[in-house]
Amino acid sequence: MALDRKDLAILAELTTNARASHTELANKIGLSSTALARRQKALEDDGYIQAYQAALDLAQFGLTTTVLVRIALESQSDEALKAFEAEVTKCPSVVRCFLMSGTDDYILIVLARDIQDFERIHRTELSRLPRVARVQSSFALREIVNRAVPTVVFSETKR
Amino acid sequence: MALDRKDLAILAELTTNARASHTELANKIGLSSTALARRQKALEDDGYIQAYQAALDLAQFGLTTTVLVRIALESQSDEALKAFEAEVTKCPSVVRCFLMSGTDDYILIVLARDIQDFERIHRTELSRLPRVARVQSSFALREIVNRAVPTVVFSETKR
DNA sequence: TCTCCTTCGGGACTCCGACGCGCATCTTGA
DNA sequence: TCAAGATGCGCGTCGGAGTCCCGAAGGAGA
Structure with missing residues (x-):
């Protein structure tokens, strides 16, 4: 169609x-x-x-801090991936999770109230994930673009 | 409230x-x-x-490839940031863009049809961004979690 | 303890507009 | 040129939204 x-x-x-x-x-x-x-x-x-x-205004709920988390596993075995993915799905502060090519195995996007709150999330959610070898976090200082749909979708000139 | x-x-x-x-x-x-x-x-x-x-099903539009792009600028001057941000907003394939702490200046999430299409996007959109010193791309092999709202929002037990 | 007041929920009612259908017309593409 | 599909209008029905009012519950104050 x-x-x-x-x-x-x-x-x-x-x-x-x-x-x-x-x-x-x-x-x-x-x-x-x-x-x-x-x-x-x-x-x-x-x-x-x-x-x-x-669409909820997450800032109204105090979730103003976005964190990108890079995670490397101890092993890339199918079993390790499955175990990790089953658990990361349950993390209530994680909104995105990608299995990545390259050196990092997974990239997560985590929403927190502030840096102290992220410390709590790191302790109670992230550090409990199985088979994790290394966790590296970067904080987003500002959000420049946030679109649900890339504008390219609407610009395809057909008919 | x-x-x-x-x-x-x-x-x-x-x-x-x-x-x-x-x-x-x-x-x-x-x-x-x-x-x-x-x-x-x-x-x-x-x-x-x-x-x-x-919510559109982007896969229906052929956008099945998610790419994380790390970008470092030549300079962190206010003018360079502003110039970059003004242009990145116009990129039709970019859905997210964060100004980051740490070594990378910006992280972008780009949607493409496939790897060949990303090559085109890289050429026509990303490489034209001003003041860019380094571009590094990682492909998402799979998406494990994709939530608009973290589940933590709905679990806050009040009253 | 009693009473007043505020707040929130629920029921009844009305009105307006949305939705869906059928048919005639028009456009498009082969 | 013709056929198939899409469009637009008119219509009737149905359901949603909004308003008003009342009652219940909870809190404050005397």
Whole structure:
């Protein structure tokens, strides 16, 4: 299935206003509400839209500190990876975890209230992860870009 | 303002179903639709809920490759930082960018279709960034955790 | 202990708009 | 040129959202 620019406009708008009504969206895009409803349903059915979710302001919860954590394991055996991954999924402060190529095995993104809080997380969550050989943390001083969707998705000029 | 566990339940649910109606949510939480509407509006007004947004399945758009890019600048002068940041914001394939402590100045998360596509991005987007001294890329082989909100937010037991 | 007051929840009601359907029309692509 | 698919309009139904009011619970003060 190919998306034309109206589909992309719908996606772009829903990325901002997930609760927009059909009529509201239709006016912005330049379609009737009927046509828009059909397109939106198709986008959902075809899996382009995974879910509609509320974006929370994490700063309101005091989570203002982002930490990048590099982790190397003692062993790269399948069993070690599985054990590590099963546990890291349970860490409540971890929001992203990637298995990486290169020297570092895993990279985690951790959210903390402040540096002291990260010390607690390091102690209670990270240091308890199995098979870890080395943990190296870097603090984010500022966030310059934070997008859920790269803008390149909306700029593909088809039709 | 303090949130009780019903507020957290509302937030947790809206994080999954941003389009749930008041009655639908009220039934899940165990509230009347009136009480729920009041709470939800308060959460929006107080800024806990920033927006409602559609989550796109980026794999459907062919963006299956995540790359972590470390960038060091030639100089850490205020002018160099500003110039770099102004340009990196325009890069359409960059979804995250952090100013970091430590040896690396910036860390970027870039989404690409595949490795060949990343080569193109490297050439057309990254290498054109100003004042860059060194670029180092690591590929994510697999994504183990990807959460918009750390689970710790919903587990704070108050009231 | 009693009472007042504030706060929160719940029920009933109304109104408005969203949603979905059918059909005629138009556009697009083969 | 023709056919298939997409569009737009009109319509009716349904459900959501918002308002008002009342009652219950909890806290403060005398």
